[in-house]
Amino acid sequence: MAPDRASAPVRIADRAGAEALVAEVMGLMQALETVLGEESAHVREGRLRQGLDLTQRKTALAASYFQGLETAKLNAVALARFAPQGVETLKAGHRRFAQAVEANQTVLATAKTVSEGLIKSLADEIGRSRAPSVYGAPSVAPSPYGRGTRSGPLVLSRSL
Structure with missing residues (x-):
């Protein structure tokens, strides 16, 4: 949507x-769907940095799309009167778009779950390697942070 439309409602x-x-909202929806598809493809292939590079574009398109939806809602009666086929086109496009959003959310949730699992197993492995090995009952190393603490903090490098 054009920036000047934000100040005055379109009638x-x-x-x-x-x-x-209708054409403007459909164009925004298709552009956002394309960006979501690109992001999903990057994350599926493990190219997280390229997927994250799309965040600004995705955010801008999403804001414009929601603004267009609000304008369509404000003009629902006029759209139904002047462009009934356009309303049906918007509904069908929105159903397709909802499927694309769901697929994108599934990919992102899977990547998050895998990442959390890797970090947890790495922290467990580091903790196991630092635990003293003794004969008999397992011993807990003394810790300046309190009883029962087996390892120090886990440090991550963001430059990978």
């Missing part, structure tokens, strides 16, 4: 305006 008064609004 649809004719068929051309209704069709232009």
Whole structure:
């Protein structure tokens, strides 16, 4: 959406305006769907940095898309009157878009779960390697942080 539309609400008064609004919202939806697909592809392939590079573009498109949806809601009666086929097109496009968002969220949730599992298993391994090995009952090394602490803090490098 154009920045000047944010200050004054858009009112649809004719068929051309209704069709232009539908085309604009559909264009934003398709552009956002493309970015989500690219992000999902990068994350699936393990290229997290490239996936994260799309965040600004995704955020800007999402903001414009939601603004377009609000404009469409404000003009629902005019859209139904001047462009009934456009309303159906928006509904069908939104259903397809919801599937793309769900697929993207699944990919991101899977990547998060895998990352958390790796960090947890790494922390457990580090803790195991620092535990003293003795004969008989397992011993806990003395810790300046309190009883029962087996390892120090886990440090991550963000430059990988």
